[in-house]
Amino acid sequence: MLMFMNKMKKNKKSQAEIIGLAIIVILITMGLLFFVKFGILDKKDNPKGSFVNSELASNMVTVLLKTTTDCKKSSVNELFQDCAGFERFDCNDDGVYDSCDYLNKTLGIIFSRTLEKWKKPYKFMAYRGSDIKMEKSYGNYNKNSAKKQGIAVIPTDMGNLFITLDIYN
Amino acid sequence: MRICSHTPAQPCIKMKTKKAQIKMFETIAVLLIFFILIAFGLIFYSKVQRDSIQDTGKEYFELKAIQTAQLVSFLPELQCTSPTSVNIVGDACFDAFKIIALKDIIEDNYGYYFDLFGFSKITVEQIYPLGKKWVIYNKSSGKSSKSSLQIPVLIYNASSRENYFGVLNVDVYE
Numbered sequence: 001m002l003m004f005m006n007k008m009k010k011n012k013k014s015q016a017e018i019i020g021l022a023i024i025v026i027l028i029t030m031g032l033l034f035f036v037k038f039g040i041l042d043k044k045d046n047p048k049g050s051f052v053n054s055e056l057a058s059n060m061v062t063v064l065l066k067t068t069t070d071c072k073k074s075s076v077n078e079l080f081q082d083c084a085g086f087e088r089f090d091c092n093d094d095g096v097y098d099s100c101d102y103l104n105k106t107l108g109i110i111f112s113r114t115l116e117k118w119k120k121p122y123k124f125m126a127y128r129g130s131d132i133k134m135e136k137s138y139g140n141y142n143k144n145s146a147k148k149q150g151i152a153v154i155p156t157d158m159g160n161l162f163i164t165l166d167i168y169n
Numbered sequence: 170m171r172i173c174s175h176t177p178a179q180p181c182i183k184m185k186t187k188k189a190q191i192k193m194f195e196t197i198a199v200l201l202i203f204f205i206l207i208a209f210g211l212i213f214y215s216k217v218q219r220d221s222i223q224d225t226g227k228e229y230f231e232l233k234a235i236q237t238a239q240l241v242s243f244l245p246e247l248q249c250t251s252p253t254s255v256n257i258v259g260d261a262c263f264d265a266f267k268i269i270a271l272k273d274i275i276e277d278n279y280g281y282y283f284d285l286f287g288f289s290k291i292t293v294e295q296i297y298p299l300g301k302k303w304v305i306y307n308k309s310s311g312k313s314s315k316s317s318l319q320i321p322v323l324i325y326n327a328s329s330r331e332n333y334f335g336v337l338n339v340d341v342y343e
Contacts, residue, residue, distance in 0.1 A: 020199055027206045034213060048231035052318060055238075059261045059321040066262075066323050067297060068331040075332065106297070110334055113296045118319060 049169060050148075056120070057150035057167045064110065065152055065163070071102045077154060079103040080126060084133050085157035104134065111136060121168040128161050141168035234316035234341040237289055241305075241337060242320060246271050249325045262323040263335065268293055268303050275306055282306060288342040295324055297334035310342040317341075 065077040071091035074082075082089045082099040089099035107124070115122050121139030125132060141147075150165040241247070242261065249262035275282045288310035294302045317340045324335040 023203070024206070027210070031210065031213065034210075034217070048235060048316065048318070051235050052320075055320050062261055063321045063323045063334055066332045067334040070298075073331065110297050113299075114319075114321065114336060 053120075053148040053167045053169065056115075057148040057165050059150070060114070060167075061150035061152045061163055061165050064107070065154070067106075067110070069102060069106050071099065076103065076106060079106070080133075080154050080161060080163070081156050084126070084128060084154070084161040100134075107134070107136060111138065115167070123164075123166045123168075125164050126161060127164075128156070128159055133161065139168070145169060230341070230343060231316050233287070234289075234318050234339060237286055237291075237341050238318045238320055238337065238339040240285055241291055241339060242322070244271075246274060247305075249323070261321070262325055262332075263293060263337075265324050265326045265333075268305065268324070271305055272303070283308060290338075290340040290342075292338045293322065293324065294336045294338060295333050296336055300333065312343045314343045315340045 065075065065080070067076050068074070069076060069079060071079060071089060074089065079089065079099045079102060083103050087097045087099055089097060089102075091098050091102045111122070111124070116138050119139065121141040122137065123141070124134070124136040126134040146169045147166045150167075152163040154161040154163065247263045247267050249264045286306050286308070288308050289306065290304070290309065291306040292302055292304050317338065320337045320339075322335045322337045324333040325331075326333065
């Protein structure tokens, strides 16, 4: 009888210890779950950053193409058409066709006063097929990193010219 | 095994007391660890909640800046219209004369525009060719923290029929 009682006591003690251990394990698991839920998984994307880059990319291309330049009051769009076509614009009236140079200069000024001033990494390209007419970039960016793109198509004498502006996060 | 079966009563009671004390300490230690774990949990939970509230506040603040920027972008008082039809509105385009006129309109109807823009500063800057900077609306809350947005816009000069490259700056104060 005494031995049976002792056995019962020992069993109860071990049961209580197991329950204690189980509680500790449950608590630690819950803590880990909390950490995973709030610390790792719950990383929300920045709505402002996403909106700003998206607006920047699309507005930049739209506004850029409509901007009037010093070259005979022609727009950037017209300069692109001429530069990608037969190049007939003589901006300085010096007998040299210079729409491409003017375009390069104008875009350089605008980008340096906007995207580069705001330290936004970007890649600007004007291309027709595999022929890259103009390429400008700024900042360190990874080709695979998240970006927002602004795009426009300009019809020229030699086919469509594609304008793309990628703004990286 | 009974240690105190052939010994006098006094040491046997002492042994039992020691055992009970050890058990009591064991229980106290277990309780202590339990409460420490609960305290850690509570601290962690409160920190997570505090961070979450701060993030929500920050997100709301940034959304307010986006809302204000969009409001200004589509403000009929600023938008370009086609010379042939007022119903055709230019995309991301502000009329230079409307920008100049809006400052006076806002001063005359301050309450209406305060409901729209709240504590913020709205400016339009001519970038190419380098030109003027118009402060359309300025109402500071006195707090230093602000959320800023820059959006490229076209500034149309109706008299010279030229389009300038401009930037709409929106600073929303907390």
